[in-house]
Amino acid sequence: MILLEVKDLRTYFETDDGLVKAVDGISFQLQRGETLGIVGESGSGKSVTNLSIIRLVPDPPGKIVSGEVIFKGQDILLLPSDAVRKIRGRSIAMIFQDPMTSLNPFMKVSKQLMEMTQLHLGHTKAQAYEHAVRMLETVGIPDARARAGSYPHEFSGGMRQRVMIAMALSCEPELLIADEPTTALDVTIQAQILELIKKLKQETGTSVILITHDLGVVAGMTDHVIVMYAGKIFEQAKTKELFAFPGNPYTKGLLRSVPDPTAEQGKLYQIPGLPPDVAHLPPGCPFAPRCDRVEEICRREFPPFVELTPDHHSLCHFANEVYAESTEGNRD
Amino acid sequence: MEPENKISPEMAVAEADVRPEEAGEFVRGTSLWRDAWRRLLKNKLAVFGLIVVVLVTAASIAGPTVIKRSFGFTPDYIPTNDVKLIRSFPPFTGPDGEFSWKHPMGTDNAGRDQLARVLQGGQISLFVGIIATLVSLFIGISYGAIAGYVGGRIDDVMMRIVDVLYSLPYVILVIVLLSMFRSQTPRGQLTLLFVALGSVSWLTMARIVRGQVLSLKNQEFVLAARATGVSAPRIIFRHLVPNTLGPVIVYATLTIPQIMLTEAFLSFLGLGVQAPLASWGSLAADGVQNIAIFPWQLIFPGVTMALTLFSLNFLGDGLRDALDPQMRTI
Numbered sequence A: 001m002i003l004l005e006v007k008d009l010r011t012y013f014e015t016d017d018g019l020v021k022a023v024d025g026i027s028f029q030l031q032r033g034e035t036l037g038i039v040g041e042s043g044s045g046k047s048v049t050n051l052s053i054i055r056l057v058p059d060p061p062g063k064i065v066s067g068e069v070i071f072k073g074q075d076i077l078l079l080p081s082d083a084v085r086k087i088r089g090r091s092i093a094m095i096f097q098d099p100m101t102s103l104n105p106f107m108k109v110s111k112q113l114m115e116m117t118q119l120h121l122g123h124t125k126a127q128a129y130e131h132a133v134r135m136l137e138t139v140g141i142p143d144a145r146a147r148a149g150s151y152p153h154e155f156s157g158g159m160r161q162r163v164m165i166a167m168a169l170s171c172e173p174e175l176l177i178a179d180e181p182t183t184a185l186d187v188t189i190q191a192q193i194l195e196l197i198k199k200l201k202q203e204t205g206t207s208v209i210l211i212t213h214d215l216g217v218v219a220g221m222t223d224h225v226i227v228m229y230a231g232k233i234f235e236q237a238k239t240k241e242l243f244a245f246p247g248n249p250y251t252k253g254l255l256r257s258v259p260d261p262t263a264e265q266g267k268l269y270q271i272p273g274l275p276p277d278v279a280h281l282p283p284g285c286p287f288a289p290r291c292d293r294v295e296e297i298c299r300r301e302f303p304p305f306v307e308l309t310p311d312h313h314s315l316c317h318f319a320n321e322v323y324a325e326s327t328e329g330n331r332d
Numbered sequence B: 001m002e003p004e005n006k007i008s009p010e011m012a013v014a015e016a017d018v019r020p021e022e023a024g025e026f027v028r029g030t031s032l033w034r035d036a037w038r039r040l041l042k043n044k045l046a047v048f049g050l051i052v053v054v055l056v057t058a059a060s061i062a063g064p065t066v067i068k069r070s071f072g073f074t075p076d077y078i079p080t081n082d083v084k085l086i087r088s089f090p091p092f093t094g095p096d097g098e099f100s101w102k103h104p105m106g107t108d109n110a111g112r113d114q115l116a117r118v119l120q121g122g123q124i125s126l127f128v129g130i131i132a133t134l135v136s137l138f139i140g141i142s143y144g145a146i147a148g149y150v151g152g153r154i155d156d157v158m159m160r161i162v163d164v165l166y167s168l169p170y171v172i173l174v175i176v177l178l179s180m181f182r183s184q185t186p187r188g189q190l191t192l193l194f195v196a197l198g199s200v201s202w203l204t205m206a207r208i209v210r211g212q213v214l215s216l217k218n219q220e221f222v223l224a225a226r227a228t229g230v231s232a233p234r235i236i237f238r239h240l241v242p243n244t245l246g247p248v249i250v251y252a253t254l255t256i257p258q259i260m261l262t263e264a265f266l267s268f269l270g271l272g273v274q275a276p277l278a279s280w281g282s283l284a285a286d287g288v289q290n291i292a293i294f295p296w297q298l299i300f301p302g303v304t305m306a307l308t309l310f311s312l313n314f315l316g317d318g319l320r321d322a323l324d325p326q327m328r329t330i
Helices: A046-053 A081-087 A109-120 A125-138 A157-169 A187-204 A215-221 A239-244 A249-256 A296-300 A319-331 B009-017 B032-042 B044-071 B114-150 B152-167 B170-180 B186-216 B220-227 B232-243 B245-268 B280-289 B296-322
Strands: A002-015 A018-031 A035-039 A062-071 A092-095 A175-179 A207-212 A224-229 A232-238 A305-309 A312-315
Touching (some): A018 A046, A018 A062, A018 A207, A035 A046, A035 A215, A046 A062, A092 A157, A092 B220, A125 A157, A175 A187, A224 A249, A232 A239, A312 A319, B032 B296, B114 B152, B114 B232, B114 B280, B152 B186, B170 B245, B186 B232, B186 B245, B232 B245, B245 B296, B280 B296
Parallel strands (some): A035 A224
Antiparallel strands (some): A002 A018, A002 A062, A232 A312
């Protein structure tokens, strides 16, 4: 069953430098209980896509220009703002990148957790408090009852991110959007947090959208992947398929730049050049200046969105060729 | 909670997450306010200020009653029967020039006890300072926080109004207000004084709060609150305003002496507190007329006021240092 369907979403930012098309025609579907990964370099529009879904794009300068975000049959973009507020936190919850700044430093942890359920589930103070303590236990805060009265600065980064997760899940949302939930944490804590999200997802059956630029995280956590570049979807496939048979030169480049601990020590591959300035995109393929198999047509014409298999799409003039190469190369 | 023999692997990992000094037994962390309080206590001038302010306040509140109990006269008591008493005595002096504990600050022209007058004046001066500051807190915080959070055109309009009010010379504004609505009773006059002082004192507070909110509203916790469906008024007053409290408290403690000074100034000019009520300003105004003959009539209210204002300023400075965001570690 489809939980969320995004159709041709376009979010533009009006800047001094011109119109920035941060998200430019994104479409995808998310099934109930599924995990979707969105990967891409910084500035590729991952976060803006998700802020658009719950209508939190800073306006001005941002504006959702067109598109539909159909959540459980309703177009969120057309709802009155009161109705959207009832969805936020209740049905769609978010975890943010930096746990150090996403908790209010002047509010006790318990208060921040209680706010959620008092707001959305109509809990009384006592109910909300019990629920908050239970949630803290669920996310693995030791001695939760004693800790609930602490302020955020008394918690370490990993614990704060646990609190954020507890907050996000306390109303049992149907969709959890995790915007780079582990970027600000060190590696051991990263693994714990990801394990926790995975475990809670299995227990509650929540759908998850996981935004990250870490391909390792995507491989371990997600069912589907979207690769974004310059506000566009470059490739979209089942996770296994994408890792085995990438159908886009950009994805291939990304996969090559993942360090391989088993390989001989050598120079780490990196895609040449820098992500493009989204305010001044060239007429052709936005990846053309950095692509290793660029041809004349790439600079001239915008590439088509090619269907490789019913479940696998790629934005490239040579998608079929790239896909064929990967399938051959990886067959043996 | 579960007994300890049921520790799951997740719990084990989570325990490693706790900083070493907190492991084992749960330690109560120090709160922001307790840290600030400790820093304040280290500042000698601020502690001195705090003590003086507390003493003056307590004396002002309790003093007139105590004097009435022990000597039997009120601050407004004018000895009418005995002509010999209706004149100004120096400190610690009785009607015949002998030493007396009855009037440690002497008496004024009408024979009223100066100490009782000063304490009564202190009541009103402090009351005016505190009430007008509360008014400025209330209006200034709401106004500034809304302007800062909403932003855009509404912010522009709201802050231009503040600018316009700023550019009016407020003393003249207050004088006009007070003389336009000149009240017949001393109480009415006092109420007018509150309105006049309160209506101009919130401007700086509004600016301070707006600036704080502007810098806070782009922080992630506000976005996180919005993403959990919290409404705008709740974000402003539950999430943002508490975060501005540090600078607000500091400014409020510095506003109190400022307003008391303005009140004294207005009363000195005869626009503020009217007899039989007294404030330090009106007492000083009375005293200054007889400065050559009866200097104690000016010295005692003047020194008390100066000492209190000094102390309030020391306290405000101390609080600013104690609550300085650069010094606290979040």
